[in-house]
């Protein structure tokens with residue numbers, strides 16, 4: 155069997171997927187431009203199986219075509235993208251060029267090499283402002299920012315490529331991804347960090363730090379936003395099931411990846427205090443624009459068709475994230491001394 159190409163494999167979710175693929179005995183090629191991924195992560199992954207790393211940029215079509223000529227690729231798992239919502243509003247060009255343009259180049263290279271299976275990181279942001287909760291896959295897709303729009307455009311392009319060229323895709327629409335490798339080998343490592351859990355946890359390090367909570371007057375049980383936190387190890391397991399599905403001839407499809415369960419920001423905050431055993435100072439701030447009150451997945455379709463069952467709790471995610479944050483904190487301390 156050929157290798158699995160993982161674009162964005164040096165990043166947060168991609169690297170966890172590489173570990174899961176290696177665990178199942180797959181040979182992996184990582185393609186990443188290290189714009190937000192880390193070479194240290196790649197070096198760690200190399201300890202756990204047959205991984206090759208190609209540094210390249212999806213926006214440069216010759217980089218990705220070279221890869222398909224050099225390696226025998228069986229299927230692609232495509233994580234590489236920019237993913238900061240606020241930045242996408244300020245600089246949509248950056249997002250369309252990288253996410254849509256980069257994916258177009260990837261698909262061209264796949265067609266040239268006759269590789270016709272792809273698992274793609276889509277997002278709950280393709281749904282936009284929810285019309286009902288929990289959100290199933292029949293919910294209209296009306297993204298409210300260029301990031302979500304870029305992902306929806308890719309989903310639509312993938313449908314056309316299936317009809318015209320027989321390129322089959324599974325699009326996985328993630329809700330809020332959380333946690334780290336349970337052995338703390340790798341974890342979430344974004345600069346800047348925009349996600350709730352790592353930011354709460356980071357505020358436990360050092361004296362006098364506090365955490366800003368945006369929006370306390372939403373129509374939810376305690377006034378703060380509700381989100382569905384899916385553990386990263388559970389999430390990447392769904393990618394392996396999606397690969398199996400495509401390898402067995404499954405048709406192009408799309409699935410929500412979430413837990414069917416929502417937690418308010420205050421509940422997440424309390425859970426972080428419980429797991430870390432620390433009192434964290436929280437400053438209530440006004441709402442940020444573009445944050446829906448509640449986002450919770452209906453994951454019945456992934457359960458039924460992919461036989462995917464998320465197993466980890468919110469506390470499991472916070473616990474593994476905290477173990478990883480402590481390692482990152484030590485690393486930064488050493489580097490700054």
Ligand SMILES: NC(=O)c1ccc[n+]([C@@H]2O[C@H](COP(=O)([O-])OP(=O)(O)OC[C@H]3O[C@@H](n4cnc5c(N)ncnc54)[C@H](O)[C@@H]3O)[C@@H](O)[C@H]2O)c1
Pocket residue numbers: 161162163164165166167168185186187188189190191192210211212213232233234235236237252256275276277278328329330331332343344
């Ligand atoms: N983190 C979440 O909660 C979440 C939620 C929904 C969807 N997603 C999607 O999941 C995917 C992975 O997210 P993440 O949190 O791991 O992000 P990340 O930034 O950690 O990883 C993205 C990786 O892609 C690489 N990359 C970006 N543009 C590239 C290009 N042009 N060529 C080659 N490599 C490139 C980066 O260097 C990085 O290693 C993204 O597509 C994101 O949109 C993430």
